[in-house]
Each structure stands twice: as C-alpha cells, then as structure tokens.
Amino acid sequence: MLDGTYPGAVSPHREYVLDAGGVGIAVHEWGPEAADPLFLVHGGFDFARTYDVFAPKLAAAGWRVVAWDQRGHGDSEHATLYSWDGDLRDAMAVMDSVTQRPAPVVGHSKGGALMINLADAQPFRFTHLVNLDGIPYKRAIPDMSEHERTRMVASEVTGWLDHRRSTATSKRKPGTLEELAARRGRMNPRLSPEWLCHLVSVGGFESDDGWRWKIDPSMRFGGFGPWRPEWTIARLPGLAMPFLGILGRVQEPMGWGTLPHQVTRYIPVDGRCEVLDDVGHFVHIEQPDLVAAMVLDFLGGAA
Amino acid sequence: MIPVMLTHNRVQLALHQLQDGPGRPLLMLHGLGEESPTSLPSWATEWAGPVHALDFTGHGMSTLPAGGGYSAEILLADADAALAHLGEVTVVGRGLGAYVALMLAGARATQVRGAVLCDGPGLAGGAVGPTSQSFVILPPRDSAPDPYALLELSRDLRPPDYATLFVRLALEGSGLDEPIAVAAVVRPPWLTAVADEIGVTTAPTIAEGLALYADPLQG
Numbered sequence: 133m134l135d136g137t138y139p140g141a142v143s144p145h146r147e148y149v150l151d152a153g154g155v156g157i158a159v160h161e162w163g164p165e166a167a168d169p170l171f172l173v174h175g176g177f178d179f180a181r182t183y184d185v186f187a188p189k190l191a192a193a194g195w196r197v198v199a200w201d202q203r204g205h206g207d208s209e210h211a212t213l214y215s216w217d218g219d220l221r222d223a224m225a226v227m228d229s230v231t232q233r234p235a236p237v238v239g240h241s242k243g244g245a246l247m248i249n250l251a252d253a254q255p256f257r258f259t260h261l262v263n264l265d266g267i268p269y270k271r272a273i274p275d276m277s278e279h280e281r282t283r284m285v286a287s288e289v290t291g292w293l294d295h296r297r298s299t300a301t302s303k304r305k306p307g308t309l310e311e312l313a314a315r316r317g318r319m320n321p322r323l324s325p326e327w328l329c330h331l332v333s334v335g336g337f338e339s340d341d342g343w344r345w346k347i348d349p350s351m352r353f354g355g356f357g358p359w360r361p362e363w364t365i366a367r368l369p370g371l372a373m374p375f376l377g378i379l380g381r382v383q384e385p386m387g388w389g390t391l392p393h394q395v396t397r398y399i400p401v402d403g404r405c406e407v408l409d410d411v412g413h414f415v416h417i418e419q420p421d422l423v424a425a426m427v428l429d430f431l432g433g434a435a
Numbered sequence: 436m437i438p439v440m441l442t443h444n445r446v447q448l449a450l451h452q453l454q455d456g457p458g459r460p461l462l463m464l465h466g467l468g469e470e471s472p473t474s475l476p477s478w479a480t481e482w483a484g485p486v487h488a489l490d491f492t493g494h495g496m497s498t499l500p501a502g503g504g505y506s507a508e509i510l511l512a513d514a515d516a517a518l519a520h521l522g523e524v525t526v527v528g529r530g531l532g533a534y535v536a537l538m539l540a541g542a543r544a545t546q547v548r549g550a551v552l553c554d555g556p557g558l559a560g561g562a563v564g565p566t567s568q569s570f571v572i573l574p575p576r577d578s579a580p581d582p583y584a585l586l587e588l589s590r591d592l593r594p595p596d597y598a599t600l601f602v603r604l605a606l607e608g609s610g611l612d613e614p615i616a617v618a619a620v621v622r623p624p625w626l627t628a629v630a631d632e633i634g635v636t637t638a639p640t641i642a643e644g645l646a647l648y649a650d651p652l653q654g
Binding site: 152153154155203210211212213214215217218220221222224225250252253254282285286289290292293296297299300350355356357358359363364366367 | 444446501503516607
C-alpha cells in the first residue's frame with residue numbers, strides 16, 4: 133500500500149495564507165527567507181505542492197522559492213468567481229507581498245501562459261522568465277461542417293450551464309488515496325503511482341467517506357469563451373527579459389498540445405527554447421534534476 | 436416588492452417581479468453598473484405576461500463577491516439561474532445585458548422565445564482580440580456595483596465571430612425564424628456582426644421588438 137511519501141519530496145519550510153483582495157491565497161516557501169526570491173507558478177488543476185521535488189532543488193542553490201495555490205486550488209480559498217484576470221491579480225498580490233524588486237519567475241502549463249501575459253503587461257516584475265511546457269498555440273480544430281461545429285459548441289455550452297446549476301451543492305467524488313491517484317493518472321499517464329499518491333496526500337483531504345481533492349468542485353476542466361490560445365503566444369516575441377522555454381516532446385491530455393516547430397518564430401530575441409525528448413507535459417516532475425539544472429544554469433546563480 | 440433570491444454557486448441572485456400576469460414571462464437584464472428597475476419601464480407596459488428583472492452578480496441586491504473574476508459567461512449562468520426558475524421566457528437586455536441576452540438565446544435556445552437587444556451601459560464591451568491592457572488591484576467596496584464588475588465587464592473580449600455563434604445556436608434550436616431582434620441604435624462590432632446574421636431582425640423600438648415575441652394568447 134502506498135502512503136503518499138515520495139523520495140526527494142520536501143514539505144515547504146514556510147506556509148501561510150495571504151489576503152489577496154478578500155480571497156485567501158495559500159503561499160508555500162522553500163529555502164532561506166532572507167535569500168533572493170524566485171517565483172514558481174503552477175498549472176491549471178494543479179497546486180503549489182506539485183513542486184515538492186523541484187522547488188527544494190532550486191532552494192538548495194540559494195533561492196527563496198515562493199509558490200502559491202491559485203484561487204480554488206490546493207489550500208487556497210474557494211472563491212466566488214474565477215478568471216484569468218483574477219489569477220493574475222492574485223499573482224501580483226503574492227509578488228507584491230514578497231518583494232518590490234524584479235525576480236525570476238518559472239511557470240508551468242497554464243501558470244506559464246499566465247506569466248507570459250503578466251511579463252508582457254508588467255515587465256518590471258521579472259528578471260527572467262522560464263516557461264515549462266506552457267506556451268499555448270492554436271487549437272487543433274477537427275475537420276467538420278459548420279453545422280457539426282455549431283452542435284459541438286451547443287453541447288459544450290449547455291453542458292457548462294448544467295454544471296453551473298449544480299455547483300452550489302456539488303462535492304468532489306470520494307475514494308481511497310490509490311483511487312484518486314488512479315483517476316489523476318488517466319490525465320497524467322506518464323507519472324508514477326508513487327508520485328500520484330504523493331499528490332493526493334498533499335492536494336487532497338481525508339474525511340469519513342474517503343479522500344477528496346481540495347480543488348473547488350465548481351471548477352471544471354475545459355469550458356468555452358472568446359479567448360484563443362494564439363493570443364498568448366503573440367505576447368511572447370516582444371518580451372525583453374531573458375527567456376527560457378522547456379517543452380516536453382510527448383503530448384499529454386493536460387498539455388497545450390504545442391509542438392516545438394510552432395513556437396520557434398515566437399521566441400524572444402536572445403531567448404531560447406529547449407525540447408526534451410521522451411518527456412511529457414510535466415517536465416519538472418519527470419526530470420526534476422535535469423530541469424532544475426537547466427533553470428539554475430539559465431539564472432546563473434542567486435543574485 | 437421583496438425579490439426572490441436564487442442560488443448560483445456561491446452567489447445569491449435577486450430576481451425582482453415587476454408585473455404579474457398570465458403567460459410567458461419577460462426577463463429583463465440590466466446594463467453594466469445598473470440594477471433592476473423598481474417599476475415597469477414605459478417600453479414594457481404592453482407586455483401582458485409577468486415581468487421579472489434580474490440583478491447580476493455584483494449588482495443591485497445580488498451578492499458582491501471578493502476578488503472579482505467576472506466574465507460575460509458567468510453572467511450568462513446568472514441569467515440561466517433565472518431561466519431555471521421561470522421556465523420559458525422572452526428576454527430583453529440593456530447594454531451588457533443585451534450581450535448576455537444574446538448568449539442566453541443561443542445557449543438555451545429551446546427555452547428562450549426571442550431576445551431583444553437594446554442600448555445601455557456596457558454595450559460595447561472590450562476589444563475583439565488581444566490587448567495591451569494591464570491589471571490592477573482595486574480596493575474593496577461594500578456596496579453595489581462591484582468595482583471589479585465595472586472593470587472586468589467593461590473589457591471582456593467580444594470577437595464578432597463568437598457573438599454570431601450564439602445567433603446560429605438560437606436559430607438552430609429555437610424554432611423561430613428570427614429569434615433575435617436588435618433594437619439598439621448603437622452597433623459595436625459584435626452587434627454589427629450579429630445584426631447582419633440570418634435570423635436577426637431590427638426593431639425600431641424596444642416595444643416593437645417585444646411585440647414580435649408576445650404570446651398571441653396574451654393579446
């Protein structure tokens with residue numbers, strides 16, 4: 133039986149809740165408090181403690197590593213509303229609470245896309261930007277008739293509205309630690325059962341009828357709206373801070389589906405993008421030593 | 436009159452009844468920064484059925500959430516909560532409410548018998564594509580309207596081809612030849628595109644727009 137312990141995983145050295153405009157944001161830190169800060173931003177349906185192995189490696193090199201659970205995720209408050217702008221404001225609140233100076237930022241998946249947006253809108257916050265498999269590109273649109281596409285959208289919209297009608301009373305489905313790990317494993321087929329059990333042990337909670345993920349049950353994977361992925365990548369070429377992108381070549385359900393050749397022309401001047409073969413969307417979990425070494429080399433050591 | 440409070444996730448929405456009567460209800464959606472009127476507007480006096488008006492999240496007597504996070508889609512779900520309570524409706528929206536009325540007519544096409552889109556605050560919305568807009572943290576306010584609602588819903592992205600998608604959904608699902616009536620004088624890009632679609636008619640006045648969808652049994 134797996135108990136959630138995982139080799140190399142280190143609990144944060146400091147954990148606290150920040151009041152971000154009335155929403156409680158859980159902050160998790162590794163490394164000395166007096167050291168220079170480095171921010172880690174998690175992806176959608178993830179949480180800060182997915183960095184339990186990766187963050188300590190950066191902290192060991194002398195950084196104060198600061199990660200937070202986005203609203204509704206992990207130990208942060210289940211908010212009334214969720215949006216891209218809301219996530220960015222929460223990020224600003226955390227950054228402002230830690231430092232008034234620019235700092236390096238590492239973002240994974242949706243967290244990487246959020247930070248491309250913030251780096252474009254507020255470059256003064258960034259000394260460096262690292263993007264871990266988090267560069268959105270155009271969605272692959274299936275070949276179908278206009279009528280079929282309308283039907284597909286209708287199904288998405290009504291499905292989402294039906295979901296909203298039920299969220300006031302909905303709860304996440306309970307199960308054993310192993311069952312929750314197995315469910316997550318369907319979205320993360322490349323991650324080991326041991327790691328997935330660790331994720332449940334820190335991203336879930338246990339009550340009388342079993343374990344549940346902490347994430348707000350009103351949140352739903354997917355959705356619809358006017359936003360298009362290519363609007364984020366269009367912000368990338370103009371970034372002036374040093375940029376490192378790390379893509380996993382193997383496609384997975386939770387990734388953006390972006391292929392290396394699609395990114396090349398958008399990489400900022402003097403930026404670079406590395407591609408890891410036989411690695412999936414969670415580059416920092418599959419290859420924590422390699423990716424930490426790449427990030428530390430890119431940063432050139434703590435300032 | 437004391438409104439009915441509807442639950443939408445963690446929000447309590449105030450649904451005001453402005454008129455009683457037989458037949459299909461008229462659902463009114465207010466503009467950005469507004470709230471439901473306290474009496475029947477002059478343009479709605481010919482409506483024979485009941486008339487209800489919804490306060491969106493962060494507006495009027497509905498919940499003011501902390502930390503913002505608004506989108507037109509969330510307001511669509513607000514309107515859908517009213518639809519779940521009222522059953523089949525005709526919907527009329529001012530400004531931002533016009534955009535939401537369009538979305539509701541498409542998203543719940545079988546339950547919306549016509550949408551009338553009118554001028555009002557928040558009609559234009561934001562850009563039609565990516566912008567250079569920055570992000571700001573606003574001080575909290577304990578009375579409506581929520582400043583984050585004003586900020587976020589004044590710049591929500593409204594690509595014309597996204598708006599016209601809801602026209603096609605309405606046309607396909609409603610059984611009406613013209614499920615959308617544009618009574619607005621001002622036509623921002625999304626509404627210009629909507630007005631050009633098959634299934635959309637123009638109404639010279641709001642009252643004439645409503646008359647298109649009045650239940651003959653009410654007359």
